[in-house]
Amino acid sequence: MKSRLLATTMIAAMATACTTTQESDMATAGIPQVEDYNPEIPAATSVFAELSPLYMHAPQFDQVSDADWQGIIEEAIAIESAEIEAIANNPNPPTMANTLVAMERSGQVFGRAYSAFSQIVSANINDTIAATDEDLAPKIAAKTDAIYLNPQLFARVKAIYDNRAAMAMTPEDAMLLETTYQDFVHRGAELGAAEQTELRQINERLSSLSSQISQLITQGQNGASIVVTDRDELVGLSEGQIAAAAAAATAAGQDGHYILSVSNTTSVPMLSQLENREVRERLFRSSINRNQTGETTTLPMIRETIALRNRRAQLFGEPSHANWQMYDRMVSDPAQAIKFMSDMVPALRATQEREAAVLQARLEADGHDFTLAPWDWEYYAALVRQERYALDNEEIKQYFVVENVLEDGVFYMAGQLYGLTFEKRSDIPTYHPDVSVYTVLHDGEPIALFYFDPMQRESKRGGAWMSNFIEQSHLLGLRPVVTNTQNIAPPAPGQPALATWDDVTTMFHEFGHALHGIFANQQYPSLSGTNSARDWVEFPSQFHENFAAVPEVLQRYARHNETGEVIPNELVEAINRAGKFNQGHSFGEVIAASLLDMEWHSLDPNVAAPTDVMAFEAAALDRIGLRSDLVPPRYHTPYFRHIVEHGYDAGYYAYTWTEMLHHDAYSYVEANGGMNREMGDRIVSTFLGQGHSKTYEQMFRDFTGRDPRVEPLLEARGLIPGDTEPTGAQSAQ
Structure with missing residues (x-):
């Protein structure tokens, strides 16, 4: 996937905080402290009991066997649970420091352990790890519910929230209070006892289903x-x-x-x-x-997942799961997200029709008499692309050696924009031999560790992502330790690893997520870096895709794997000319998947959920109105991992929403000096280094000076009527 944020690491990210804040700075006004309070917390015994002795506290992967993880995580759950109970039962009046900041301090052992374990689950799974993950999933869900459904704890949070007008707080303090209170309400703190009991059961079952479906999707892909x-x-x-x-x-x-x-x-x-x-x-x-039949079928579990999500929405009195899920988004109204995408469907459908006609004519020119089918689309699109734009993907691939793209391209861009340099290390243990580790330096000062795991293997789930092993936090004085994972096709033995252009842009995309973590500069870890809404977190990542094609950057890393020759200008021009070609497929599959996600999650929870998954999907695709018979959605429901595991349920639209943000933001870069250090400093100070310390709307306005515009996206996708760029749709007319 082009994505960073694993759903599994989100839980760990919420719990990796600790340090001290002056009690008097944020105390609830007028309420004195009454007694010393030193609750006893169980001591951890695992390798994660303390911060790792490795550089920047990198995980000690070499100190943990597969069989150890079960006990490590269970112990960490018990410790965090005891910490939360101690906060909830504090006899002193509630304050920011003894409640919200104490919660930020809690869960350190769990955060360290689970962030490492969840990466292994995703990137190096085996039978032992899979069984452990499946067993732990409901226990972790229960731990989370025990926090948000704790009445004593919520009473403390609510008391502080109700008194907020009388309190002296920094903007980040205020954001922490606002988001924490919203999270408690969203997770059921105000439900009745019977509803909370049922909610716990639903959440535990959903977590088990998520783990099982994820493993089946991986097995289904391999099979x-x-x-x-x-x-x-x-x-x-x-x-x-x-x-x-x-x-x-x-x-x-x-x-x-x-x-x-x-x-x-x-x-x-x-x-x-x-x-x-x-x-x-x-x-x-x-x-x-x-994933539709046999041992790897996910259909029964998906039916149950949808039904349980609908029942949960019903418990909250919400009109749909989407309404419940989108409470903290930049776009909080499902109707707005649906309209945003649906408004593009007519132009996109017309583009698909015109492009299909072009491809049909092309296959007939070869003497064939069959009708274009979905398995023909990309083959004939490649022929047209090569003939029309002199663009041969296999030829281009010879210029993209994976290591060069990273070190001479991605790292060079980061140096020019942000003053970053990178030093490869050999002293940090990893979870797989494919993984490389780099120290990240900012103007010569070490600020982060970066892990890179590029190659496809059977033990790794599909897609691409960024995650954190260590969250940045001024509370703890911790610097970020982040990782990027991709699935680039492995080379034949003895051959260099080569990337497609899509792999290249994905590398810049995922590093945009990494930069979001590397430049995090927050007090509280739950607001740090990538801990932001689904329809914001993809903005910094997509924004950085633009720099892959900047000539100054491209000429650094795009060198032929045999001759070392810099990619010829004619090939670069071909890439640029072909940028709007085949949008019927590349954009059509994304919009179809995004609207399919919303179809599943906009169901009325008072009506029984569909029992035939594939029949519902077929009807939904028909309602969406694109040519899904020729351009299927990017993911069909049985293997739509994003919406069953990654937390993008009612959120896959985020990729298109943030594409709008990034095209508009990059137009500001182009109009104001391009890729230079002054621009990089502005990027960091307005949004890249801000985490969720401000509202998303404010961060975008801070950078561009305006609200986002959709026109740059439509122009980039060739969907503006009268656009004179050489698009597949227009050249077909």
Whole structure:
């Protein structure tokens, strides 16, 4: 995925705080302290009991075996639970310091342990880790409910909140109080006892379902690979890709054959290359039919998930799960998110129709008489792209060596904009040999650690993400330790690892998330860095994708893997010219998935949830009105991991909403000097380093001086009528 924030690490991120704040600075006015209070908290015994002795307190992955994690996390849960009970039962009157700040201090052991464990679950899972994750999921949900459904604790929070007008607070203090109170209400603190009991049961079951569905999606993706027996059927793939497919088959005990893998998304990159139509169809159908039958089916669990989410919305008296879920977003009204996307559907549908006609004409020009099918779209789009824009994706790929893209591209951009430099380390243990670690320095001063895990493997779930091992916090005096994870196709043995252009932009995207964590400058960890709303957190990441194509940056990292030649200007121009081509597919699959998400989560909770998942999906796609018969949604429901595990339920629209923000924000960069240190300092001071210390609207206005405009997005996507750029849609007319 182009995303950072794992749902599993969000829990840890909320709980990794500790330090002291002067009681008198934020005490509830006029209420004296009555007695010393030193509750006894169980002592931790695991390797996570104290901060790691490693540089910047990096996790000691080499000190933990797979079998250790269960006991480590259970002990950490018990410790945090005791800490919360101690806060709730404090006999002293509630103050910011002895309640909210104390909560920020709690959960340190859990935060350290679970942030490391959740990355292993996502990036290096095995049977032991999977079983542990499944067992722990409901226990962690119960721990969270024990916090937010604790009546004594909520009474303390509410007393402070009700007295806020009489209190002297910093803006970040005020934000902490506001968000904490909202979180308690959102999570059921004001429900009756019977409703809270049912809510606990629902949350525990949903957490178990999320863990199980996630594992099944990974298994389904691995199991959807197809075996090709004849090398001649692979015409169109490069020699390196064929060698990698042969190596994969050999590793699977099928020497002499070839294994083609599907991606986490519906579309598979090799569909744009394979000349053999039957192989394309096999690969496509294997991709879209995964997780629907057999041992890896997710359908019964998805039915139950939707029903439970609807019942939870009903408990809260909300008209839908989306209304309940979106309480803290930049867009808090589901109708606004739906309208934002639906307004683009007519123009996007027209683009799909025109592009489909272009592709149909192109296949007929080759002497074929079949009708364009979804497994044909990307193949003929690639031919048209190459003929029209002289753009050959496989040729371009030769200029993108993964290590060069990172160190000579991403790191160079970060240096020019922000004064960052990077030093590779060999003394930090990791959870897998593929992972590299770098010290991040700002104007020569160490400020963070950065982990990079780029290559696809069976033990890693699909997509791409950023997460935190250590949250920045002035409370703890801790600097950030962050990680970026991707799924770049591995090379054949002895060959360099090469990235597609999509991999390249994803690398810049995920590093944008990393920078959001690296430049965090908050007092409270729950407001730090990427701990922000779904429809804001993707803004800094998408914003940084723009710098991948800045000529000064591109010429640094785009060098041929054999000759070292800088990418020719004609190829760069081809990339730029082709930027608006094939929007019917690239944008259409995203909007279809985003509206499908909203269809699932805008259901009336007072009506029984659909029992036939695929029938509901088919009807929903028909209502959405795009050509999903030719351009399927980026994720079909059975493997739509974002909305069952990652917390993007009623939130997948965030990628398009923040795309609007980033296009508008980048237009400000272009109009005001481009990529330079002065601009970088402005970026950090207005939004990149602000976490959730301000409102999202205020941060955007602080940077651009205005509210966001949708026009730059429409222009970038070629959806503005009369746009004179060379788009696939217009050249088809």
